[in-house]
Amino acid sequence: MARHPPPASQSAPLPSSAEPARHRSRSSRASGRVTLSDVAEAVGVSPMTVSRALRGERRVDPALVEKIRATAAQMGYVPDPAARALASQKSAQVLVLVPMLSNTLFVDLIEAVHKELFAAGYHALIGVTHYDRAEEEQLLRTYLPMRPAGLLLTGFDRSPAARALVAASKVPCVHLMELGDGSGTPSVGFSQADAGASITRHLVERGHRRIAFCAGQLDARVMQRATGYRRALQEAGLYDPSLELLWPRPTSMALGAELLDAALRLEPAPDALFFCNDDIAQGALLEALRRGLQVPQRVAITGFNDLPGSDQMVPPLTTIRTPRSHIGTEGARMLLKLIRGEPVDPPSMDLGYELVVRQSS
Structure with a gap:
């Protein structure tokens, strides 16, 4: 490769911001995007030389590299990562x-x-x-x-x-x-299922016998937690399918308040609630506080994921800490x-x- 730019490039001025269009190729005019070929045409070198210069390859003369980079910056050239990946297979x-x-x-x-x-x-x-x-x-x-x-x-x-x-x-x-x-x-x-079983067993060990599973979203991982909940209660001889409140709506604190209300309307009412995510458990705790409902004396409440704020609730929330x-x-x-x-x-x-x-x- 030549050590210096071709003669034609020596007299070619850098394009001003007011006149980059005259260097634009047909493809760049159509897309409105400055291309590698536009920069090469403005400098008077091949697109391959421009590509090598912008990648920092040492085979290109430093003075030419400086000129190419200045031209690219003045024209507003931004590399296309998709095109680069297609060309290099990387x-x-x-x-x-x-x-x-x-x-x-x-x-x-x-x-x-x-x-x-x-x-x-x-x-x-x-x-x-x-x-x-x-x-x-x-x-x-x-x-x-x-x-x-x-x-x-x-x-x-x-x-x-x-x-x-x-x-x-x-x-x-x-x-x-x-x-x-x-x-x-x-x-x-x-294992989402094992984690769901673990927190359910904790409630059983605390003496709770009517444990409801309150869930929103119902994505695959929520349903795996439900599988663990069922397994733990079946092992304890306490499983009751009527205690599953599976609502497909996205989880939120507001949904937690609604699920708490729905759970307390069950007959007989549950003495513990396993919420599929901390945001709805937090909403349930706030609703319990508004109602003057004692937690965990009247009803125990647990969550999942240990989201920010769970340790600051009144009372602080029992949950599963996940290693996200x-x-x-x-x-x-x-x-x-x-x-x-x-x-x-x-x-x-x-x-x-x-x-x-x-x-x-």
């Missing part, structure tokens, strides 16, 4: 799909994922499924053609078409928040190993959970 993006961002549970997970990926030179591309299989499938159809370096998916509950898309993409993938079925599928999480940040960290580390072609052993990492006993039970 990507610095990892697609992360979570059900929602309004729940601290998934915010904590994403923060941990970002920290690990960023340190390794990768960037998280966040998609929100809203617990909707069709929406998740559309996100996969949209982003998989960009050839991300890897996938981090929440759980295993998805449509057959979505599973086929993931399999056909050959993109390294790790499932979060749940454990695999022993088939070798990479996953990092804990640890799951994000270990899930990202496992994915980075898969991207590098390194073995992952074991493929399913169980990080466990913690029963946090406070005054509400």
